Amino acid sequence: MRRRSNEDHVAMLPEDPARPPDAPSEAPSEASAPPPPAATPLPGAASPTPELQPTGLLAGDVPIPVPVPVNPAGARRGGWVLGIAVALVAVLGGGALFMSGFVLGQRTELEPGTPGSEAEAFKPFWDAYRAIRDRYALEPVDRKEIIEGAIRGMVEAIGDPYSTYLSSEDFRQTLQDINGEFEGIGAEIGTVNAAGETVDCAEFGPDCRLVIVAPLEGSPAEKGDLRPGDVVVEVDGSTLDGLTPDEARDRIRGEKGTIVVLRIERQGVEPFDVEITRDTIHQREVITEDLADGEVGYVRLTGFSDNGATKFVEAVEAAVQKGQTKLIVDLRGNPGGFVTAARKVASLFIAEGPIFWEVDAQGTETETLRDDEVTAIDADIEVVLLIDRGSASASEIVAGALQDSGRATLIGETSYGKGTVQQWIDFENDNGGLKLTVAKWLTPDKHWIHNVGVVPDIVVEIPADTPAGEDPALDRAVEFLTESSASLGSLQLAA
Numbered sequence: 001m002r003r004r005s006n007e008d009h010v011a012m013l014p015e016d017p018a019r020p021p022d023a024p025s026e027a028p029s030e031a032s033a034p035p036p037p038a039a040t041p042l043p044g045a046a047s048p049t050p051e052l053q054p055t056g057l058l059a060g061d062v063p064i065p066v067p068v069p070v071n072p073a074g075a076r077r078g079g080w081v082l083g084i085a086v087a088l089v090a091v092l093g094g095g096a097l098f099m100s101g102f103v104l105g106q107r108t109e110l111e112p113g114t115p116g117s118e119a120e121a122f123k124p125f126w127d128a129y130r131a132i133r134d135r136y137a138l139e140p141v142d143r144k145e146i147i148e149g150a151i152r153g154m155v156e157a158i159g160d161p162y163s164t165y166l167s168s169e170d171f172r173q174t175l176q177d178i179n180g181e182f183e184g185i186g187a188e189i190g191t192v193n194a195a196g197e198t199v200d201c202a203e204f205g206p207d208c209r210l211v212i213v214a215p216l217e218g219s220p221a222e223k224g225d226l227r228p229g230d231v232v233v234e235v236d237g238s239t240l241d242g243l244t245p246d247e248a249r250d251r252i253r254g255e256k257g258t259i260v261v262l263r264i265e266r267q268g269v270e271p272f273d274v275e276i277t278r279d280t281i282h283q284r285e286v287i288t289e290d291l292a293d294g295e296v297g298y299v300r301l302t303g304f305s306d307n308g309a310t311k312f313v314e315a316v317e318a319a320v321q322k323g324q325t326k327l328i329v330d331l332r333g334n335p336g337g338f339v340t341a342a343r344k345v346a347s348l349f350i351a352e353g354p355i356f357w358e359v360d361a362q363g364t365e366t367e368t369l370r371d372d373e374v375t376a377i378d379a380d381i382e383v384v385l386l387i388d389r390g391s392a393s394a395s396e397i398v399a400g401a402l403q404d405s406g407r408a409t410l411i412g413e414t415s416y417g418k419g420t421v422q423q424w425i426d427f428e429n430d431n432g433g434l435k436l437t438v439a440k441w442l443t444p445d446k447h448w449i450h451n452v453g454v455v456p457d458i459v460v461e462i463p464a465d466t467p468a469g470e471d472p473a474l475d476r477a478v479e480f481l482t483e484s485s486a487s488l489g490s491l492q493l494a495a
Helices: 086-094 123-135 143-157 168-178 245-252 306-321 339-347 394-404 472-482
Strands: 007-010 097-100 103-107 164-166 181-184 187-192 209-215 231-235 259-265 272-277 279-282 286-291 296-301 326-330 354-360 365-369 382-387 409-412 420-427 433-442
Touching: 123 143, 143 164, 143 433, 164 168, 168 181, 231 245, 245 259, 286 306, 296 306, 296 472, 306 326, 306 339, 326 472, 339 354, 339 394, 354 394, 382 394, 382 472, 394 409, 409 472
Parallel strands: 007 103, 097 420, 296 326, 326 382, 382 409
Antiparallel strands: 164 433, 181 279, 187 209, 209 231, 231 259, 259 272, 286 296, 354 365, 354 433, 420 433
């Protein structure tokens, strides 16, 4: 077992000994990975390991293989938030992705003179590059595109859905997204047919239209008087017909301070234009409620940004200060976030011991202990943790830690099942970045939940035809804590 150092090494593409002066010296070299906000390593911990969410989307964007969780009564469905990076859609089926924030900057040295050395192995690559550069006849060759294509090919060749190459813009936007913020107009949107009924569709047209589900509180969309049910038919004078939902979202979102003009159709009025100045949108990650006449505190966490974890700790501490001795922590549909945030959340309930383990390519085990800057709540406070098939990665770290320690009773469905760690590598000179699987993580008792998931202590299956507003898992959690089936009342949630 070892403690992780703050420096890792990544193998670089070997230099071509015979390359001409204008050939690329190597694949774009890596730079120090951008550190996640407020992710300074704490004593006894592995280096900060952010985790890429499988989607920045809310339920109802494009079909994904993870069932949409049934939220507590009143939860809104059927939309996604404008401004989230589209690059994430490509890995929706893969679940949440961990990315470490280890400092990069050195390369693995090749052993000279060994048979089958990398220099020899990559000779066909350089032969192919020179042939394309010198002989391709139809149009000029873009060297950057060739290099990016080579990187994508290498990543695709390993067959790992959690490893991928991202362009510089997607790289930047992704880091924003996993920190719980993005730049856009701040509206939850969805798709409807010509009759206004919610549908899943792949391309906008007469029977697939983009609709405002709700503007986020205090957002530019709200200030621009966008309303639920408004249909967006044009963006900056161009129709959405023929675009995918992702492409339409890309047109609407954009950098803070820029202006977008939306053509709106609203029932009862003539179509009109709305000019909106984009801004930085901070997502609401923590939702609280008092249940069972105040006897039970309910805290829902929708993501694992560092700020979200801090807000979660504050919410739980506030519930305890109110005298609540029974808590429900809801991680359903939570795809993950920063591993430092997961560690902080788990440390609120675990007074000692490891939170999880990592095992690298050499089989070395690294222990991540609890965050000593977080004071654990009293062990007499009863905790139920709600999970489902949409609870992934960082959610599973917390679930696994609380289950192995016996600190909480898990209720719901088996979680997603992602137990690998991806390292985030930022290439220099605006050449994008790479996510590469570098380790697997284990629960405190060293269970690997990859492709298996965390199995709850009490299984509550949610039928697909469960009426909106009903939540059998939440009902079961309250019943478990209060030993009664008292009415929960209406729990209003906002996405």
